Amino acid sequence: MKLYCEVEVVSRHLPTLGLRNRGKGVRAVVSLCQLRGPAKSEPTGPRPACLLVSTLKDRRGTRYEQLKENIEQFFTKFVDEGKATIRLKEPPVDICLSKADPGSLKSFLSALRLAHRGCDINTSLSTLTSVKSSEFEKFKTKMIITCKKEYPLSKNFPYSLEHLQTSYCGLIRIDMRMLCLKNLLKLDLSHNHIKKLPATTGDLIHLQELDLSDNHLESFSVAFCQSALQKSLRRLDLSKNRIKALPVQFCQLQQLTDLKLDDNELIQLPFKIGQLKNLRFLSAARNKLPVLPSEFKNLSLEYLDLFGNTFEQPKTLPVIKLQVPLSLLESTARTMLCKRIPYASHLIPFHLCQDLDTAKTCICGRFCLTSFIQGTATMNLHSVAHTVVLVDNMGGTEAPITCYFCSLTCYINSSDMFK
Template sequence: MRLPCDVEIQNRMLPSHGMIKRGRSIRASIVIGRRPLAGNSEGGIFLAICTAKDRDGAKYCLKGNVVKIFGRFVQEGKATIRIHEPAQDVCISKADPLQLKVLLTAVNLAHRDQDLPNVQLSSLVPAKQSQVERPKTNVVIHRRQDYPITTGFPQRMEFLQVNGCSLKKVDSRILKAKHLKRLDLSSNSICEIPGNLDQLTNLSELNFSHNQLQYLPVGLCKSLHLVRTLQCLNISHNHIKHLPFELVNLARLVRLDISHNSLETLPDNFGKLHHLRFLNMSGSDIKFVPSSFSKLRLEELDLSGCDSALFAASRSIDIPDTPKHVPKLVELAGRTVITAKLPFTEGDIPVTLCFYLSPSRWHWCFQGTPISVEGHPYGTFAVPMDLSQIAHTVTSSDFQRRAAPILMKGYFCSYKCQVMFTGGGYAR
């Protein structure tokens, strides 16, 4: 068997001579095999450590020569084999946990001079150059002919960039890269983001810009792992018309680029992205932002090329004096849940009420009372909102619009809420 890993050799005799030297781990390939004797008879079992400088490998006899095996952190791919002669410690790291367990079991059996029935022993031939090189962690592909067809992707790949290769869909082999942290598939022809991206348990950056996407899948926003790890999402220059309410499940998002799509609205609960700091909405057709938008605290907001209807410089507000209709029972129930601060779980309240509360909208008194999808007794209105209260830096194609307010879609939950709006400085 052959185990690729990082190895550090520590000489235990150095401290007794007043020398303390900490080594450095190097890429190696560990092999267990027999050293052949004269007459083709079988020799003893040895542990060989092959490196790029010594592909023949330093060999250690195992029979009665192992002092102790330290395997407490074997699940993390780490272990130490203490050799009696020479007095050295073989420190192993960055190894596959399953293969490492097999290796340690084989070393223990060889030390006791027992048979190794389930281990295929090597003939201790020199390692190939590819077996002792560090695995590639960054892969960048800009041409179709460079795309791997038969070779596959490196197992420990952390960054993958594939641009201009006319990919129609996401390669299923990419989803097997468990160490992948950054995935850039921009400038292709991908029409759909697969729902099983949850297999990439360490993914923090995702770039699907300049593709043919029609929508952002709900499954991506509900991914068990991505809701904890994803920090940057770029879906710009596509054909997306709507964003799902479940987008706010990606609570760790810091940077979001939704520019140059066909978006006309944002989810009503968009302001729940509390960690969001960089938002690019340039080139969109958005005419209103939801009232929860005022809850954002951004470093940068890009509104370049947005529809002029988004800016409120010349828009008037018509506020009726009387309510439109009496609140529905589900709306009153929703207010009770909010007021009592009940958890939004299906085990505590009816499923229909959970669905009703999921896109909870904010009204002008900002108390969190839910508003029905069909409307509200005191109506829906567009009012100006000062961008300086939301973003530190605002970018716009028109310099004068950087200081201009934008239109925010709000709701009145009661006559008292309407009075707070008209008399509290919100109305212009």
């Protein structure tokens, strides 16, 4: 029985000698092997098992022969992330396992528990031999596939992959085997025919870069935006698809620094786009954007490309939807948002949460739901970006932006914006 992972063997004697552990694991094959003869104390009992830790530099491995009643403790809090620690009594070492397949790790630990109790292990154990060099190929961290012939159909992707590219493979959906690669940092699925993202894409909790350019996506998954990727995803390429709009929840991907939306059918950007505080590179060229959302002015970009959009001229007459006096719902919502009172669907009805999520921000900083004045102004894009690609062939760097006013007073005080 073998486990492919990274291993660090930590001696508990080192701190008493004033020494430190190296603090870094190495790629290894951890084998649960069966010794040739039965235990001397129990000649008729099950043959004893031992633990063999083999690395590429030491393929013969380090052997820990005594397992029965010799495991002091198992540390399995992070076993679902492929991590665990086995603490031996003698020798006094901690065998720290990481970057393992969670399913394989759980099975391996179950077998170790049986060995610790001296029970028969109902699993075929490995022979006590040196590990072949070819077995370390399973630690491959990068795989690039650029045609259908190279795409693996009969075997799984190496679990240790950190960078996977499968381009020009004719994929119509994301292979579920990819979503088991918990160590994946970069996933390139460009130049395929993918139409939809599965809800479980967010299970790739360490993913930093995702390239879905040149596919057939028509919408973007809300579940993806609300997954653990909110904390990890930094680069997202959705260019050359068929997306018309992104969900409100898209702006919960707070760690995004690089976003490409070129050559889609976007008729609007997420109106809460100003919440992407870490965004530095934004490209949304050749779409159908008539106007920018009001919170666009809150961005702080290094590079911006909005060339080839169908921007409209600012409207001189505003849209007036003021309610006097304010409804109880409007007044309460404004107070909650102003005071930053937390809310969730288990506290208030779900539709009210949606109303609060889609609240508009007045230029004075206050909020409004259904009572407001809406206008359009012109914004110089250099006010939000250091480098701006010309909006049109005429050399312009200005674009229309939607503005909201929570009261007539705010509108009058800002009326020079519409002159």
